[in-house]
Structures are given as C-alpha cells and as structure tokens.
Amino acid sequence: MRSVHYIIPTAAIGGAEKRFIELWAYLRVNQQEFNLKLVISAQLYAAIQNNETLHTLLQPHKAHISVYNISFDEPIISFQKKLYHFVCEHAAKDDIIHFILSYPTYIFRVKHKKSVYSLTESSLGNVNIKGRVLYLLNIFRAAQTDIIDPVVYRKVCSYFFYKKNRIHFTPGSFTNTELFKPAPGYKKENWFVFLGRFFYVKQAVQLLQAVPEIYSKLESAGFSGFKFIFLGYGQQEKEMLDIVNSDSYKSLPIEIKMTHAPETILAKSKVFFSLQLRNNYPSKSLLEGMAAGNIPLVTDIGTTRMMAAPEFTYYVPEHFSASDIAEQLISILSLNEGQLQQKMVAARNFVELNYSVQASAAYYINLYRKFL
Numbered sequence: 001m002r003s004v005h006y007i008i009p010t011a012a013i014g015g016a017e018k019r020f021i022e023l024w025a026y027l028r029v030n031q032q033e034f035n036l037k038l039v040i041s042a043q044l045y046a047a048i049q050n051n052e053t054l055h056t057l058l059q060p061h062k063a064h065i066s067v068y069n070i071s072f073d074e075p076i077i078s079f080q081k082k083l084y085h086f087v088c089e090h091a092a093k094d095d096i097i098h099f100i101l102s103y104p105t106y107i108f109r110v111k112h113k114k115s116v117y118s119l120t121e122s123s124l125g126n127v128n129i130k131g132r133v134l135y136l137l138n139i140f141r142a143a144q145t146d147i148i149d150p151v152v153y154r155k156v157c158s159y160f161f162y163k164k165n166r167i168h169f170t171p172g173s174f175t176n177t178e179l180f181k182p183a184p185g186y187k188k189e190n191w192f193v194f195l196g197r198f199f200y201v202k203q204a205v206q207l208l209q210a211v212p213e214i215y216s217k218l219e220s221a222g223f224s225g226f227k228f229i230f231l232g233y234g235q236q237e238k239e240m241l242d243i244v245n246s247d248s249y250k251s252l253p254i255e256i257k258m259t260h261a262p263e264t265i266l267a268k269s270k271v272f273f274s275l276q277l278r279n280n281y282p283s284k285s286l287l288e289g290m291a292a293g294n295i296p297l298v299t300d301i302g303t304t305r306m307m308a309a310p311e312f313t314y315y316v317p318e319h320f321s322a323s324d325i326a327e328q329l330i331s332i333l334s335l336n337e338g339q340l341q342q343k344m345v346a347a348r349n350f351v352e353l354n355y356s357v358q359a360s361a362a363y364y365i366n367l368y369r370k371f372l
Contacts, residue, residue, distance in 0.1 A: 182293030
C-alpha cells in the first residue's frame with residue numbers, strides 16, 4: 001500500500017490545519033488504497049492535546065503521527081532543510097508527499113518526485129512579495145498543485161499554462177455537520193458570534209471597536225437581551241482585552257474567550273460574523289457557524305458569495321462602519337420566527353449539500369491516484 005504523508009509546517013490550529021487534520025483522520029478510516037501518515041510540529045501537536053475535539057479524533061491514529069521539533073524562529077531555508085531531512089527519515093522514495101500550507105515544497109522535488117502542494121490562500125494579496133515568489137516556486141516544482149480559491153486558481157493557471165493539467169481546483173472546505181448543529185427546534189439566543197484568530201485580516205478589533213455604537217443603535221431600535229461573543233486567540237488578543245476592560249466597555253454585553261468547544265455556543269447563537277479583508281472563502285469557521293444554523297453577516301468581498309449565498313446572508317462593505325453592522329443586525333432581529341428559521345435552515349442545508357467531507361475525500365484520493 002502506497003503511503004501518503006501529510007506535512008503541516010505550522011505551530012497553531014487554524015481553519016486550514018483543522019480541515020486537513022480532519023480529512024486525514026477521515027481518510028484513515030474510510031479508504032483502503034493509501035496508508036495516510038501525519039507529520040506535524042511539536043507545537044501543533046501540543047495544541048491538539050489541548051483541543052478536546054481534535055485530540056479525540058486523532059487518538060486512535062497516534063501510531064501514524066510523526067512529530068518534529070524544529071524552532072519556528074529558524075530562518076526559512078534552515079527550517080525547510082531540517083524538515084526535509086526529517087521527512088526523508090520517515091518516507092520512502094516512492095511515497096507521496098502532501099505538503100500543506102505556508103512553506104515551500106520545492107525541496108521535496110530533489111528526492112520525492114511524487115509531491116502534492118496545497119495552496120490554501122484565499123488571495124495572494126494577503127501575501128508579501130517574498131511569499132508570492134515562494135508560492136510560485138512551489139507550484140513550479142510540485143508534481144501536482146491543489147488550489148482552494150477559484151480566483152487564485154485561474155491566475156495560477158494563466159502563469160503555468162503549460163502544466164494546467166497538474167493544477168487542480170479544490171471542491172472547497174467542509175465541516176462536521178453532526179458536531180456543528182443548531183439547538184433542537186432552532187431555539188436561539190440573541191448572541192452574535194465572532195470565531196477565529198484575532199489577526200488584522202479577520203477584523204475582530206474593528207468589530208469590537210464598533211460595538212458601543214452598534215449597541216446604542218440596537219437599543220434605540222427597541223432590541224435588548226443581546227450579547228457579542230468573540231471566540232479565539234491571536235496577535236491582537238491583548239489589544240482586544242485592553243479595549244473590553246476599559247471604562248467605556250464595562251457595561252456592554254461582550255465576552256472574549258478561548259474555547260475548544262465552539263459548537264456548544266454556535267448551537268445557541270443567532271448571527272455569525274465573518275468580516276475578513278479580501279475574502280471570506282473558504283472559511284471553515286464560517287461553515288461551522290452556518291451548519292449550526294447561524295445567519296452569516298459577512299464582508300461582501302472576493303468569492304465570499306460562493307459560500308455565503310444571498311438567500312440567507314447579510315452583507316457589509318469590506319471596510320465596514322458601526323452603522324453598516326447595526327443596520328444588518330436590526331434587519332435580522334426584525335425577522336419574524338418563521339422568516340428567521342427559514343434562513344437558518346437554508347444556511348445549514350447549503351453546507352450539507354455543498355461542503356461535505358465525502359466530496360473532499362474523493363477529490364484527494366483521485367489526486368493521489370495520479371501517481372499510481
């Protein structure tokens with residue numbers, strides 16, 4: 001049986017990490033063509049141990065996980081060389097190397113010609129010049145390239161027109177609809193949730209700064225009993241905590257916390273914020289919110305509408321104001337119970353129909369078969 005090694009060169013759990021770890025675990029159980037192995041950093045492994053859902057998912061497969069201990073403070077070339085040597089120790093020459101996320105795969109071309117590179121960026125505009133050069137070099141060297149964003153896919157195909165048959169468009173992300181589901185009868189609280197890393201691209205700080213004005217406008221419109229919940233961690237966490245602990249915020253209904261079980265909150269919440277710059281596609285957390293019956297309130301940017309369809313989604317500009325958010329929340333809160341539940345059901349049905357793990361699994365198995 002041919003082995004496939006999933007190489008994830010990051011230190012923390014984000015949407016892409018969760019997607020590929022869950023896919024890897026699913027494929028280990030649901031197919032017999034390939035022997036799936038996982039290669040992750042010591043930092044990521046530690047983060048998984050603290051995440052009850054992922055820890056439980058991976059526990060039966062521990063024997064097939066290899067952990068490398070390389071500092072992320074190393075220069076990029078040094079990091080790549082050390083990771084390359086680690087993989088060479090664990091992979092046979094004819095094994096398939098599936099390199100995921102941010103670091104280049106070109107080094108694997110030296111010995112492992114059966115390489116897959118997954119480009120998970122939703123916009124190359126998020127990446128500096130050095131990063132773009134490395135991404136393009138990855139694609140040049142990789143035997144097969146997998147790209148999740150349709151705009152990036154078309155752009156890359158235009159650059160590498162001579163190898164278009166080896167560049168593939170991913171069928172999107174997926175989520176566990178058994179885990180992420182609404183409370184029975186779609187009984188919801190007036191909770192408005194942000195779930196994700198506190199990083200400038202996500203615009204969590206901008207949303208938090210807008211809350212006082214949003215709160216005032218909602219109260220003026222006659223609404224009460226609502227709460228803003230920020231679930232996550234990241235570079236801007238301290239800044240957000242400083243804001244929410246300031247005198248002007250102390251009376252506002254805001255929670256900021258880290259949770260390893262967001263499904264328990266999303267089951268009861270009513271609105272899910274996804275306010276990224278440039279693009280919200282293919283946000284895994286957005287799919288989780290929709291699967292749990294939340295109404296998406298998103299920035300109308302990039303290919304976001306591929307995932308957040310107009311029949312159940314409310315949109316704001318990329319650089320939104322407090323008034324933009326408040327206006328859309330008032331529209332949602334003004335829906336009667338029948339209208340509200342119709343949109344919630346539509347959001348969940350959209351995820352079940354279009355973003356299943358089965359579709360992703362079939363796609364990747366077919367990709368690996370190209371090496372047989």
